[in-house]
Amino acid sequence: xxxxxxxxxxxxxxxxxxxxxxxxxxxxxxxxxxxxxxxxxxxxxxxxxxxxxxxxxxxxxxxxxxxxxxxxxxxxxxxxxxxxxxxxxxxxxxxxxxxxxxxxxxxxxxxxxxxxxxxxxxxxxxxxxxxxxxxxxxxxxxxxxxxxxxxxxxxxxxxxxxxxxxxxxxxxxxxxxxxxxxxxxxxxxx
Amino acid sequence: xxxxxxxxxxxxxxxxxxxxxxxxxxxxxxxxxxxxxxxxxxxxxxxxxxxxxxxxxxxxxxxxxxxxxxxxxxxxxxxxxxxxxxxxxxxxxxxxxxxxxxxxxxxxxxxxxxxxxxxxxxxxxxxxxxxxxxxxxxxxxxxxxxxxxxxxxxxxxxxxxxxxxxxxxxxxxxxxxxxxxxxxxxxxxxxxxxx
Numbered sequence: 001x002x003x004x005x006x007x008x009x010x011x012x013x014x015x016x017x018x019x020x021x022x023x024x025x026x027x028x029x030x031x032x033x034x035x036x037x038x039x040x041x042x043x044x045x046x047x048x049x050x051x052x053x054x055x056x057x058x059x060x061x062x063x064x065x066x067x068x069x070x071x072x073x074x075x076x077x078x079x080x081x082x083x084x085x086x087x088x089x090x091x092x093x094x095x096x097x098x099x100x101x102x103x104x105x106x107x108x109x110x111x112x113x114x115x116x117x118x119x120x121x122x123x124x125x126x127x128x129x130x131x132x133x134x135x136x137x138x139x140x141x142x143x144x145x146x147x148x149x150x151x152x153x154x155x156x157x158x159x160x161x162x163x164x165x166x167x168x169x170x171x172x173x174x175x176x177x178x179x180x181x182x183x184x185x186x187x188x189x190x
Numbered sequence: 191x192x193x194x195x196x197x198x199x200x201x202x203x204x205x206x207x208x209x210x211x212x213x214x215x216x217x218x219x220x221x222x223x224x225x226x227x228x229x230x231x232x233x234x235x236x237x238x239x240x241x242x243x244x245x246x247x248x249x250x251x252x253x254x255x256x257x258x259x260x261x262x263x264x265x266x267x268x269x270x271x272x273x274x275x276x277x278x279x280x281x282x283x284x285x286x287x288x289x290x291x292x293x294x295x296x297x298x299x300x301x302x303x304x305x306x307x308x309x310x311x312x313x314x315x316x317x318x319x320x321x322x323x324x325x326x327x328x329x330x331x332x333x334x335x336x337x338x339x340x341x342x343x344x345x346x347x348x349x350x351x352x353x354x355x356x357x358x359x360x361x362x363x364x365x366x367x368x369x370x371x372x373x374x375x376x377x378x379x380x381x382x383x384x385x
Binding site for chain 1: 211212214215216217218219258259262263266267269270273274289292293295296297298359362363364365366367368370371372374375376378379382
């Protein structure tokens, strides 16, 4: 039951992009086509889950026992950056086809604040190991849902006739606002 | 480049938010009031200025291959300084900004300036660039915060000027996207006229 609440709350009610404003850069940057947005969501799912697992272990078995909690930001970002590199190298060897699909998105993920954000939030909410992993997976699904929905909307937006000053990013923001408004309908679900 | 132009480019022409679209997460996340926007902007300005100075000083000693990780460590150190200082002296602002303080580390604006400008220019230009870009970012955040605060709660910098509530949606998340979209549109309109 606990897990279901975490999942529903992370995907719909507190959607990481539309409600918590994390990962806006890829949300605006790679949402031009549905295909690329699916690739990006897959890469985020992969990296976010592993990163949350590793940072959970570091937080609870290194930082807290040694009383160096203030090093959290520095350690987490270094772990995530090296993890992304590691995942890239392993993926290249083990599964070239998956690497082909996710390859170009992996370096971009280091600067995706959603990954660091979820790792820090999992720590703040005192989740245990299993809950942290579920939290990370649910949040990346929420990210994927928002990104892919938005990509679909933007593909149609290409055909619309909008005023010159509004073209491109400004109109995308207004549409994102309307999407966020739709997601507000989920409030009170849990 | 002339230093004055270097300083002022961050305000309108190369404004990080309105023209370069960098650092959008904190832009949308913390601007529920003008004060929060300004606090976040100034915190980022400090990190940006210090990171640019340090990167410009030690750029000749960093091997090219480990450039990016080194920059991230430099940035993360200054973010930790800001985080601890703010927690000690401005606890209410620290609570309001919350998660977005540690997330200055992954603000693409800070890393972007270190990589694109400070690693190629001398100390003075890098410091001026960091300060100009940071203040441009602060300007954008304060403006967006003010628009959302005026429309959403009918106050400005915490001073209430109407009775009751404003248009609540502007304080909530959809309002952030919509207000920023229209602000960028207005900026585009101005830029067209200049050209």
